[in-house]
Amino acid sequence: MTDVSTERSRFEADDQGWFGEPGLFGGRFMPEALMAALDELTVAWQDAMADAAFVGEFEQVLREYAGLPSPLFHARRLSDRVGCRVLLKREDLNHTGAHKIRNVLGQALLTKRMGKQRVIAETGAGQHGVASATAAAYFGLDCTVYMGAVDTRRQALNVARMQLLGATVVPVESGSATLKDAINEALRDWVASVDHTAYLFGTAAGPHPFPSMVRDFVRGTGDEARAQCLEQYGVLPDAIAACVGGGSNAIGLFTAFLEDDEVDIYGFEAGGDGVDTPRHAATIHAGDSGVLHGARTYVLQDDDGQTVESHSISAGLDYPGVGPQHAQLAHSGRATYLPVTDTEAMEAFSLLARTEGIIPAIESSHAIAGGLKVAEQLAAEKGPEATILINLSGRGDKDMGTAIEYFGLGEAGR
Amino acid sequence: MSAPVSGARTAAAFERARAEGRAALVGYLPAAFPDVEGSIAALRTMVDAGCDVIEVGLPYSDPVMDGPTIQRAVQQALDGGFRVDDLFRVVEAVAETGTPTLVMTSWNPVERRGVERFAQQLDDAGGAGLITPDIIPEFALEWIAAADARDLDKVFLVAPSSTDERIATTTAQCRGFVYATGIMGVTGTTQATAEGVAPLIARTRATTDLPVGVGVGVSTGAQAAALSEHADAIIVGTAFVRTLLDHADDRDAGLAALRTLTEELARGVRRA
Ligand SMILES: Cc1ncc(COP(=O)(O)O)c(C=O)c1O
Numbered sequence: 091m092t093d094v095s096t097e098r099s100r101f102e103a104d105d106q107g108w109f110g111e112p113g114l115f116g117g118r119f120m121p122e123a124l125m126a127a128l129d130e131l132t133v134a135w136q137d138a139m140a141d142a143a144f145v146g147e148f149e150q151v152l153r154e155y156a157g158l159p160s161p162l163f164h165a166r167r168l169s170d171r172v173g174c175r176v177l178l179k180r181e182d183l184n185h186t187g188a189h190k191i192r193n194v195l196g197q198a199l200l201t202k203r204m205g206k207q208r209v210i211a212e213t214g215a216g217q218h219g220v221a222s223a224t225a226a227a228y229f230g231l232d233c234t235v236y237m238g239a240v241d242t243r244r245q246a247l248n249v250a251r252m253q254l255l256g257a258t259v260v261p262v263e264s265g266s267a268t269l270k271d272a273i274n275e276a277l278r279d280w281v282a283s284v285d286h287t288a289y290l291f292g293t294a295a296g297p298h299p300f301p302s303m304v305r306d307f308v309r310g311t312g313d314e315a316r317a318q319c320l321e322q323y324g325v326l327p328d329a330i331a332a333c334v335g336g337g338s339n340a341i342g343l344f345t346a347f348l349e350d351d352e353v354d355i356y357g358f359e360a361g362g363d364g365v366d367t368p369r370h371a372a373t374i375h376a377g378d379s380g381v382l383h384g385a386r387t388y389v390l391q392d393d394d395g396q397t398v399e400s401h402s403i404s405a406g407l408d409y410p411g412v413g414p415q416h417a418q419l420a421h422s423g424r425a426t427y428l429p430v431t432d433t434e435a436m437e438a439f440s441l442l443a444r445t446e447g448i449i450p451a452i453e454s455s456h457a458i459a460g461g462l463k464v465a466e467q468l469a470a471e472k473g474p475e476a477t478i479l480i481n482l483s484g485r486g487d488k489d490m491g492t493a494i495e496y497f498g499l500g501e502a503g504r
Numbered sequence: 505m506s507a508p509v510s511g512a513r514t515a516a517a518f519e520r521a522r523a524e525g526r527a528a529l530v531g532y533l534p535a536a537f538p539d540v541e542g543s544i545a546a547l548r549t550m551v552d553a554g555c556d557v558i559e560v561g562l563p564y565s566d567p568v569m570d571g572p573t574i575q576r577a578v579q580q581a582l583d584g585g586f587r588v589d590d591l592f593r594v595v596e597a598v599a600e601t602g603t604p605t606l607v608m609t610s611w612n613p614v615e616r617r618g619v620e621r622f623a624q625q626l627d628d629a630g631g632a633g634l635i636t637p638d639i640i641p642e643f644a645l646e647w648i649a650a651a652d653a654r655d656l657d658k659v660f661l662v663a664p665s666s667t668d669e670r671i672a673t674t675t676a677q678c679r680g681f682v683y684a685t686g687i688m689g690v691t692g693t694t695q696a697t698a699e700g701v702a703p704l705i706a707r708t709r710a711t712t713d714l715p716v717g718v719g720v721g722v723s724t725g726a727q728a729a730a731l732s733e734h735a736d737a738i739i740v741g742t743a744f745v746r747t748l749l750d751h752a753d754d755r756d757a758g759l760a761a762l763r764t765l766t767e768e769l770a771r772g773v774r775r776a
Contacts, residue, residue, distance in 0.1 A: 264579065
């Protein structure tokens, strides 16, 4: 057997969950009551990932049930527009409409392996909630989803979907009534139910092992994309891009490329009304180091350490924290994180619909908007042979309400 | 200002209770609930009516261990413009009574202020130490060093789910007392029972000579009496908060209800 500790990549967390330098980003800042469960989960996840039978079953369910691998699509009309090759990783075509299904099927399979019968989840846009409710139905588990009351209103379609799938959706009224408060409520449930309940964490944030475990389950996005790009185009991309809320779809794409130093990595955060206004969710750009939801990371906070409410037109990016590995990738300079405003995202939303016939999630539209700017730079520097690979993390069906309002759609004759 | 109340003072309160053959009563309220002056008046009422030790909560936007009742109170404090400097004002006003006064806080506000600076301000205000419900000693090394330098009490929590090894590593870092959680759950939800908590208390005692207090899920005099058979202290929060929430429009009535509840619990820890 090889010695795991000497094999560990510089991008892996250590045993306490620290990314990079111990103490800087990550860790496990949680009540003692949850320590036994977090330890149990760590061991179960590590055992499972080392077990070929588990990995095989995971890959099979992704293939046969979730419709993976998702295609890598050459967006030709967009490419013509920006002057270089634009590739879209089509996670919008996954069952339930987003990258989230990978994470949830992995965690649900692990839940079964651990012999637990109930799952809880938190959700912002509702995509993780829908994915959790779906996986619970598929595996026959009880499912409760916590969702900020504000989000239950702006993502009503997804609430209905979760209910149809048999999940109980609990609206959370406390605090800002958005994703961060849903996480608080789910954690409180977990403190009381941890002996029989698994917490399906929705993003690559939270206490160790969640950031690493979620990354393991979603890293197929990048592994597939890297192989597809080499196979279909014979090159690695010059740059890759993804939107960053908590950071699961982004880390899912990035992981396969971290050691490819020639590939530039971009994460796009929600700039809301603009990062010079108080209404945004650009945590890495404007946050400070702090502890939120179990990890030391960048947090939007005031001088007293109180979390500042975030804002984004996309519920899935409306989060004042970010996964600790992204904090480390930003800190070390391996990846670059930039804000994209609501307006820029909505322009990209409309552009992708009209040029490629794809209606993206508003979250993913942030990656499109930012990625196209990078593409224009690349085209100017390297010409038409340059390639950018953008993660299209999800589809926009859930966002039609927002789009109708934003663009004033729905009346014939426009 | 009165002489600083150092870590030894919490121990003294526990010793006094032990000498009287009873458990100590520890009472919690968030700072600045219902407002800064109101919280000082309420905490002083609790001291006056029989609390041996006071816990002042630092209202925080994202608490994990607080149930709905405490969260409502904390939200009211935050909506009212609570600042961390107000916390130290409240601590100072309560510590002046000579009753050991600890701060119960989520971790991020401490980290944000700077652990050293927070510890110094707590010490300057006459605070006795910190109770830290959402951080374990392994991640609190900077606080442990700052507390040791000032002889401040370090109260970490043990839970029914803790392994014996984890209880041992946790109590090894505690000073003042050890906080044993009475239930698996957040404050103000289900009720702790003596039979439920006794095993955790016994497992904790096997690792330390420090006093062991039981909190989370304790709200009545009868519970206080039953739990006093096992624990060195009874820690009550939600029930105190509720008396004030129930009389939100009448401050005097709220304080009167708070006094009545404190007296009931004080009789409880005397098993009377
Ligand atoms: C389609 C889509 N993309 C991105 C996100 C943001 O989450 P993360 O940053 O974890 O990928 C969400 C969250 O709901 C989403 O639904």
